[in-house]
Every structure is written in structure tokens, then in C-alpha cells.
Amino acid sequence: MSLPAFIDLSVEEQTLELNSFFKALGASNLDDEKPSEEDLATIVAVADLCFKEGNEAEVEGVLNSIVSMLIMLSNEKADNCISTFCQKLIKPSSSRPMGLVCLRVLSVLFHGLEAASPMRYTVYHSLVQVAGQVEQIRSVFTDLEKMRTQLAASKPNNEQMQKLLRSLHEALLNSRESELASKVMVELLGTYTTENASQAREEAQRCIVASLADPNTFLLDHLLTLQPVKVLEGALLHDLLTIFVTEKLSVYMKFYEEKKDFIEGLGLKHEENMRKMRILTFMQLAEGAAELPFELLEKQLQLSNDQVEEFVIQVLKTKLVRARMDQLNKKVLVSSTMHRTFGKQHWLQLRELLTTWRSQLRQVKDSMLTIVNEQAELLAQQS
Template identity: 50%
Template structure:
């Protein structure tokens, strides 16, 4: 994307124009240029946040883009490029209003696109763009999926620590912008970047990951979290026990845990006991549906600790999630299950999947042989 400039002149002349403009706004900058345009640019950038005082927004954007056009001329391999980029990002991050933050957002996108050959500089710019999302509310323009992030910022190019900082920031911004599902995926990706040697350093992140998964009303399958090294590091702690209950246990187990750890759940972790109950009832029902295809109302009422008039309402809510496919037999007061999502996917589930695929392959082979026989018969009849 081309970047706007004042006029088509040399970088030194453009810096002189920018200096005069900043001086006109009252910026505390030396009145005379130096012999080095990079030094001039450094001085201009150090006061460029004064542009936010200008009432005409198109003018604000034009001036900032002019700075970008000069900044992109600085050799990206030189130390000055990193310092100038960081300083410019810091200045634009000062945007005081949503509209000005949106302008800073667009200007930094131009800088990001212009630095396509330097991963380190792009990383610094992207961090600021993400931070601006809090005010500009444009997170969807910054983050769509993890594959794009991995393409932009390979771990071997910028290092694991920087990737972790970026993912941690993205998780925070996504949560602030009420995108829990996307935030959860980012957090899981963050935890996968840790090894057994440094898993202990991700203790706080692992806590956030577990709490987010339990709190998210749309997340029901959490067994994969137990395989993450930072989560494994928490084995023996109450929060790990709570996660295990949501992965493998039933409502009774949760209620027993809650009796002993109510302060942990509601105060320390900030979870809702009522929301946890609702999720555990659904997970318990899924567990029941895995072993029985017909579930009497009485069994559901007992296992899920419901009143008689709550059973059908609960079943309807379960069917809305599409985690369980079933129909209600009101006459016989039971639920007939056709299929259910498994809460965990272990050896037994892989075996079941293999058997299903083998059966499907066998059936397809039978269909193929039947069609072949019919084709031969047709050929003989009409040959």
C-alpha cells in the first residue's frame, strides 16, 4: 500500500518540511536541521504526538504517513531503524481518543506493510497495533487466526519469548473485546510454546487458561488441556483437580469439591458456582449418554439433582448445544440417544473410530462389488 507524503522530495527536504510543521504547532524541537536526516527524523518523531492536537483528522493522518514514508527509507539493518520504529510506535500509542486511535492504527498498518522484509521491526509495530485495538476496537482487522501470526512471526526468527509476549497480549485484548473462543485458542497456543524445562514459568498463564476454559459457556471438551506441559506442572494443586473434574468426573464430584473449596472457586478464581453447576450437569448428561442409549427421566433427575419439572427443560437446553443428538419420549418419560460427543478422546475412542471407518470401508467395498455385478449383467443383456 503506497504511503502518502507532503510532496515528492528527498528525505532530507521532507524532514525539513516536517520540522517546520512541528515547530508551527509549538513542538519543543530545535529550529535548525542537522546534516543527517536520520537525526532529524529522530527529533521529529520524539514530538510527533503533538499532531493529535490538530482538529482536522485528514491532516493528522497525512502528516503521520509522511513520517512513515521517511522512516521506511532508513536502512532496516541499522540500529537506528529499530530505535526510530520503537519511538514512533510509542508516540502513536498515545492517541487520546477512539478516532485518533483509529488513525494511528491505519498509519501503523502502512508501516507494518512497508517493513515486510524485517520481522523484528514488524513485530514491534504489530505489538502497538494490537494495543491500539483496546481503544480503536478493531481487533478483527488485526487477528483472524493463529496460522497468520505464525507466518508473520516464525519462532526461529524472533524467539520464543517474544512469541509468548505477543500471544499473552493477544489473549488479553481478545478477552477485553469479548472474544473468549479466539482468546482460548491463543492461550492454548501460548502454553504449547513451553517445554518441560520452563513449564514452571507459565504458571500464571496455565491458571488463566484453565479458568477461561471452565468459565466459557461454549467450551465443553477440555481434555486436551491436561496434555499441556504448563498444566501438567500444576498436578497436585486444587486448580488441576478442578480441571480434571470438568474433564472426567460428574456433578456429584464437583459438588464435593465445591464444599471444600468454595472460596477458591468464587473468590480466588472468580468463577460462578451456578455457571459451573450448569456446565457440569451437561457434561454429566453427556457421560450418561455415552454408556446408555435410553435414559429414564428418573435417572436424569437423580444424577443431575433436578426437580421433576426441570428435567425436560434441561434436556431441551442440552439438545440446543448439539453435543448430544436425541429425542424425548414423553409417553415413556425417557430420552432416546442417537449419538453424543465424547468428553475425552482416548484409546477407546480411537478404537471406536477405527472400527467405524473399517465398517464404512467394508460397506463401500460391498456397494462397489454389487455395482460391478450389475454392470456386467447389463452388458451381457444389451451386448
């Protein structure tokens, strides 16, 4: 267990000091004459009184003193105390500096608990909530795999993980981390099964709208595999998502003409939708052709002659397509492109490609060994 250094006092001595401190702030039911470990629950219940003090360094010292005792409690006694303590720190005040104090104290508590302690989940959840309030979520969460590793030994159940992922998504949005927020929402939707997918209907709708609105998100086919999204089949939003996954600009334009009020009601901007659909259409055209004439792009992407070159430059900046323009012959020469959808056929093609690559590497290795052996024999004969 890795712990920071605390003042060298016994539990009884710390309890005595804390009792006196909180009584001075107006707390009752505290015994500052006969302190014991049992008083810790009472101290935790009034822990938020210390925020009245206003001195951040003193508040942090008091809270860390409580933490030093919490981590020494047995699991049976610790659960309620730690849960109450976390609740007191989630909303201490509107002060950002005090919020940062709470963030640091909860971090000490999280790392001070045994890896297998089920309370690590509770503390981590509180950390996420506080970090979201003070826009410091990156200090707590950087990627899903690391989070899973940190919580693996405490074994949170599926319902707990759903609750955590919702809080994490909200905190990321509040911290303007839209890309990470999108990944977390997809992870959340992936926790639902066919039996309970309908419970996440609203979250699936928000996820789709956010993904469509994100100017940097182009590959959307993975959303269609999520059970809560499948529940939406037949709904207009699902139809719109399918257009962005598989169709061309002309299909979107027809949908917009018929369902303009619906798209605008979602908060989506038509011009941004057109931009994204043009790029997706270009990708689809590039999948099946090594050369794309400007004339074809004008027609398929509904661009004027003088808009084509600028548009192609914008596509190349996304790095979704590798190509170069031949202005003289008015065409785009395609080197490679990302696939809008990656289905079974693409996996089979990738398998065939990797198999061929492995076979060629073996041939190169065998050829190199032959050359090395021949050189060794030649040197041996010369010597």
C-alpha cells in the same frame, strides 16, 4: 511491496516539511535549513507531538509521511526508528478517533515492510495493543493460523511470541472476544516446556478459571495436557478442573460442600458450575447408553421430575448431544454425543471407523464400475 500512494516529494523535501511542522509544535533540535535522512530519527522521537494538533486527517497525513520514509531505510537504520515510532503510537491519547488513526498508520507500516523484516513483529505487536485500546482487535487478528502465516517470514522467537500472545489475550478480553481470548491463552500455555512451565503458573490458573466460568465451554480435557497446567497437579484448582473433565455432578457437589470458600474465592458461581456439570454428566451418561430414563436423570443430575424435560431441551440446544425425548415412556433416545475426553482409546476407535468406511467406499466403487462395464458391454452388443 504494496504501498499506498504518498505525496510525490523527495526524502529531503519531506524532512524539510516535517521539521517545520514539528518545530511549530515546540520541537527542538530540528534543522529546517539543511534537512537530511539522518534527521528522521529526531523526527520520530517527537512524532507524538502531532497529536496536539487535534485534526485527525492532518495527523494521519503527517504520520504516513514518516512511514513512507521508514520503509525506505535499510534494516540497520530502521530498527530503532520503527521501534520508537511504534511506542509513540501505542498511547497517543485517550481519544478513540486518534487511536483509530494510529491503527491505520501502523497497518500501512506493517504491510509496507518486507515480509522477512524482523520489524514486522514489532509493528504487529503494536497493532495488537492499539487495536485492543480502541476495541478493534478483529481488524488485526481473526485466527491464530493467519497470524502465524503473517509473521512466519520475520521468524519471531518463542519469547517474542509469548509476549505477543499475552498482549493479544488482553486485547481480546478488552474487546469482549472471550472465545478467541481463550484459544489464544491455550496457545500461549502451549509454548511452555517442562523446563519453564512453572513461569506460567499464574497464567495457567487464569486460563482454567476463565474456561470453567465460560458458559459455552464444555470440553476441557485438552487443558490437562498443557505443561503449565501439569505444574498445578496437587493444587485444589487442578482437582476442580479434573472434576469438570472426568467426574459427575455428585463428585462436584461433594467438592463444593468441602471447598465452598475456595470456589467462591475464584469468582466462580456455584449455580453456573452445577449447570455445566449437569450437562457434562448427561454427556457421560449418553456415551454408554442409547436410552436414558427420566428416573435416572433425576437421580444423577439432582433434578425434580418437572425439571427433566426443560433440562434436556437446554442440553440439545448446546448441540453436544443429538437425541429426542419420548415423553410417553419418560426416556431420552440418544443418537450421538460428543466425548468429554478424547484419549488413545477414542483415537483407535476413530481409526477403525475410518478404515471400515474406506473399505466400504471401495466396495461401492468396485460395484459401480462393474455395473458401468456391464452396461457398456450390453450397449456394444446391441449396436
